[in-house]
Amino acid sequence: MTRTVLLQLVRLPALRPAAKPRGSASVFARRRGAAAALLVGVVGVLVIHAVALILMESAYPQLRDPEYGRRAAALRARLAEHPGRPLVLVVGSSRTCMGLSPAAWEAARPGGADPLLFNMGLVGGGPVIELMALRRAYADGFRPDAVVIEFWPPFLREDGAFHEPDRIDHVRLFTGDEPLVRDYFPDPDKTAAQMRHDRFHPLYEARHRLLAQIAPRWQPWDRRMDLAWGGLDGWGWLPGLDEYPAKPDERAKRLAHCEPIYRGQFAGYTVHPLADRALREAVGLARARGAKVTLAYLPESSEFRGWMPPEVERAAQDYLARLRRELNLPLIDARLWVDDGFLVDGFHLSRQGAAEFTRRFGPAVSAALGPAGGRE
Amino acid sequence: MPLSLFASADAPPKTDWPYFQKLAELLPEPFFHTSNFLLFFLAVLAVYWTIPRRWQMARIWVLVVASFHFYAAWSAELAFLVTATTLADYLFGRLMDATDRQKVRRAVMVTSIGMNLSILCYFKYRGFFLNELHDLLVAAGRDPGYARLDMKAIALFVPFGISFYTFEAISYAVDVYRRKIKAETSLPRFLLFILFLPHLVSGPIVRAGDFLTQTRRPKRWNWVRVQVGVQLLLMGAFKKMAIADRMAVFCDPIFHEPDRYNTGAVWMAVLAYSIRIYCDFSGYSDMAVGLAHLLGYKLTNNFNMPYLSKNVGEFWRRWHISLSSWLRDYLFIPLGGSRGSNLATCRNLMITMTLGGLWHGAAWSFVLWGVAHGLLLVTHRQFAAFAKTRPALDAALQTTVGTGFRILLTFFSVSLCWVLFQPDLFPNPQKPDLILNGFERALAMYKQMFGLHMGLPLPLHNRSLWYTAGFVLICHLLVTRGAWQWVYDRLPAPVLGAGYAACLCAAMLLAPDSGSSFIYFQF
DSSP, rough: OEEEEEHHHHHHHGGGGOSSOOSSSSSHHHHHHHHHHHHHHHHHHHHHHHHHOOOIIIIIIGGGOOHHHHHHHHHHHHHHHSSOOOEEEEESHHHHHOOHHHHHHHHSSSSSSSSSSEEOTTTTOOOHHHHHHHHHHHTTOOOOOOEEEEEEEGGGGOSSSGOOGGOOOOOGGGGHHHHHHHHHHHHHHHHHHHHHHHHHHHHHHHHHHHHHHOGGGSSOGOOOOOGGGOOOOTOOOOOOOOSSSOOOOHHHHHHHHHHHHHHHHTTOOOHHHHHHHHHHHHHHHHHHHTHHHHHHEEOOOOOHHHHSOHHHHHHHHHHOOOOOOOOOOOOOOTTTOOOOOOOBTSSSSSSHHHHHHHHHHHHHHHHHHHHOOOOO | OOOOSSSSSSOOOOOOOHHHHHHEEEEEEOOTTTTHHHHHHHHHHHHHSSSSSHHHHHHHHHHHHHHHEEEEEOOOOOOOOHHHHHHHHHHHHHHHHHOHHHHHHHHHHHHHHHHHHHHHHIIIHHHHHHHHHHHHHHHHHHSSSSSOOOOOHHHHHHHHTHHHHHHHHHHHHHHHHHTSOOOOOOHHHHHHHHOOOHHHTTOOOOOOHHHHHHHHOOOOOOOHHHHHHHHHHHHHHHHIIIIIIIHHHOOOOOOHHHBOHHEEEHHHHHHHHHHHHHHHHHHHHHHHHHHHHTTTTTOOOOOSSSSGGHHHHHHHHHHHHHHHHHHHHITTTOOOOOOOOHHHHHHHHHHHHHHHHHHHOOSSSHHHHHHHHHHHHHHHHHHHHHOOOOHHHHHHHSSHHHHHHHHHHHHHHHHHTTTTTSSSOOOOSSTTTTOOHHHHHHHHHHHHSSSSSOOOOOOSSSSHHHHHHHHHHHHHHHHHTTTHHHHHHHHHHHHHHHHHHHHEEEEEEHHOOOOOOOOGGGG
């Protein structure tokens, strides 16, 4: 067969540009063309939606939840680079996200089979979100030798406006999160229905998350989603402010902004049973998979500690002591590890603060896990 | 959180009838690009085209019933009111045709117009005029004898699309009186003329002569027509969701509180508002025309690349064509048009545009917007006459540079006028107590624009505004140069189909959070 014949076989006749305008075609040809165009349009919409759904659910989970998905992809890469080292997964809130920089530990570690720290924190993460991250990690095939769970009293409050599941956008939930929804969400049926709806309209419902990844600047300043994942490094660390020593005026402004929020959170404070249940389940899950578990209390500034009334401090410490006793949990208490100047708003570490903190955190984790690297 | 300058369908009047309450749940918003409406319309379409062609009247009844339900989903009481006035207009038309006595015919026409205008004034202008009278009496030291009316509460009970179907009914009465058309004898056809759901909410304002003739033609399923309808629907949805709503994110916060933003941001908000208002209304019109095509009807094209107009007169021949031609035929020409002296023509222009402004909304800002356009038209008229006597100037204006300059100047003038195009009610979700009237807001905007003020930047990165403005400009140029049509005519069907899919998916992806309300919804 000649090259021309081959080309003719390959080329779709319908895709050839029309030699004459459509208006000059016969009525029947125009009608056939119109029906074909509409059919292709309908099929095209269905195909685009199906492809988007498949990509979001399996091949590229970061499209649905970039915060978790990008960290999971980075963790795979780190594990491939460092085979044989015991994996320590740290779950927690934005304090963990910004505070733990495993790269700093990598630069400072003595060498050999030191723990491979990885930051699996999620912004806004209290016990329920920590549990979600942990469940997803296990479902994705990660087998950490040890799990460090951030302990932070403000996020143990779950009543009213502080209810943690309300902070979880249903669009970011995967099918695998359904058990978590069933166990922890106030109206699981409604959330499950919303999740089904999201899957039926994958482009429209996830449009903010998708656009935040394609063109983040097309989102209003006050609704920029990509701030939670835009600057992630290969170790799951979300760099905070690059400010050391802290600018006194700026820091004072941030403290003034946060103080009423947290004072409000401490008024009428109780540790909610939901938070307790989620924490215990996270510990149980990790232990059931053979991992050692440690709690970590990350640095707080003196100002932040001052916002916490004594009775709240007492309630939180009592709860922590009971939890540790009942579950036999070690604690890395790092509240006072860094100067106030490293905490840009009283409870989030600056970039320099994260490096400072992590260099101490690595050895502390090694010590807490013991020489075997952690597995129970 | 939806931030909309204009009233939305968030709080329609509640009805006590369970049937209509259920209907309201099924069809919560009377907007064409919502999934609920599209499902409703698909059901109507299926029933409509399943009925055999020879049962033309049954098809018309299906559309009448569907249109009534579409309206009643928002407010059953107001749907009955619209139907009742339509019935009255039908009877007035029959009465006019039943007699040859000119005086009687005139009296019937005046009654018909009076009834329609009274209803329009009662619902739309009552609060505005009574409050103005109240303020006037108080300022004069007199006791008005009544308290100021709550405009926000009144606005909830303005039947949507009232200005549009009132004008349709008036044009019908006048045309029957002038014997341009015969009165419609078929009640369902007449009901369909007014209630036809694609044009019920925000036009285009159809003429009885055009529409009623179409109701008599048997409708055949035609794939080419369906393709045109779907294309227009997609184009309208893209304009609304991907452009107009996105531009609202830029301009709404700034139009809410202009004094918080810097001068550059306020100017860019005006640009965004110009793009928004065009894409919002022309998008709606495209969807309306597209839906009508799917049912076998052709509605008037309402826009023709207005931002490439070379002068304000041309702008009004390209912008909201169905309204401007209505104002020309039923107001400007009866006032004397341009037949009299120059002064009389200018007066007629000013009256027409001022009333045209008031038609848009019961607020001084709309009146001033009309006055501003009237002044622009008068100025252009005088300048055109002046330029004709100066061949060199005229020739310079006809060159490419001169034409470009005229287009820019027209766009600039029209955009400056858009600042006045503000309703009085201003429900800011963040600050519900902050209610400034439209005129005050326009003044605040002008103050920021023409002074050098520091403040917040645009609420979005300005790059997306420039990209959108560039996209709209390129589309305008492609269409006016004929390139769009040339390419479209030659595109193979599968490529066109892929384009439809891409257009819909892009609209879905780019749609922001902000509300789905249409600017012209309340007019």
